[in-house]
Amino acid sequence: MVSPPGFQRARRPEQVEARRCAILDTARAMLRVRRVADISLRELSDTVGLAKSNVLRYFDSREAIFLEVMDENWTAWLDDVSTALTSAPATPGPYGRETRVATVIAGSLVAQPGFCELVSVTAGVLEKNISVDVARTFKTRAAAHTSRLAGLVRAEVPHLDDVAAGHFAHAVFILVAGLWPYAVPTEAVSAVMAEMRMPPAGELFARGLTEGLVNQLVGLSARATAGAAVTG
Template sequence: MEFKRARRPEQVEQRRRTILDTACAMLRERPVADISLRELSDRVGLAKSNVLRYFDSREAIFLEVLDQEWGAWLDEVEEAPAPVGEVEAVATVVATSLLRRRLLCELISGMAGVLERNISVDFARVFKRRAHEHTARLADLVRARVPVLDEAAALHFARAVLVMTAGLWPHANPTEAVAQVMRELGGSTAAELVREGLTEGLVNQLVGLVARA
């Protein structure tokens, strides 16, 4: 594909959209760690230097995808049925809806330790502001269904969702060697352990916050 520089704002936005859509498609095929900027650029049909005209870095592209996935998940949470005051049901809705979004979970798990390590101050300022807005939105959604919580407690829960997901998700996709040993040991699979751990962890977190309130 012959590269033609996007000059008008709508052309720039279209080029950015193409890059993000391509990154999202690749992330649904394999993990973040397995995707290089060169591969992504080749799939888009641009040189690496041209991709970097639109984004700070490979990591910035993936953080933009995370931002999109985060917002889409919160839309789902907002629409999900969960009776007001049913604390365990609210926490379970959050956990189960999140676990259905494999890409979101993977990007959350790599956010602080990997993806935020190679971005500029300007991009970090924009991304962290959006992340704060997403966290605050989840806190508001939880408070609407668990009115006994104050703002600080709801924010604590929303942040705990990120921390638990980041900690548990890497265990959901073990290597074949580890999976074989887990089968030999018996019991739950890695995916089941992550699902049970996140659901139980969020239920306990929310129940505890309600008890303190």
């Protein structure tokens, strides 16, 4: 394939990094207005101004590009969660701590639609066309991110053990993956939902995610408390 006019191969490390950043910046921008399934490697390459073969010099595949974007979003999201948990007001009533933590996490995800989109297609799309090296890197980072979320939850709900906190951290992404596709319906489905006087899909996603996470964390907390009472 012939390179676009003006293309110069990146040779120095800083040139390679600049080219990678340009590709990632383009992927981020496209993701803000498009779903992953609607963004082809060819379109992404054309938008960057590189031939598809040249983009593949820097990333193994289209999927590897979006996994890199996802990792960056994951880190930024966890930073936001950490800050939000320390500033969120207390929630009164039974299991107020658990309700507050789960609600904060759900709200932070609702505010990050691009991240939710990537989470929803990780297993079914983004992990399907990658090399062993890319898979190893992504899974290692994902495990670290999940452990960090579990640690943030344990700091707020200290009677949870590592296993329970880890279970909740995994459940967060399972719920997002399952619910997010329904948050972005087609025009036809949106029209029918309006006819049926159903709430907007985004509102249903926020409600479902919040309720699901609250129930998960309250249930894990109740089990931990009951277990401690029995052993005590």
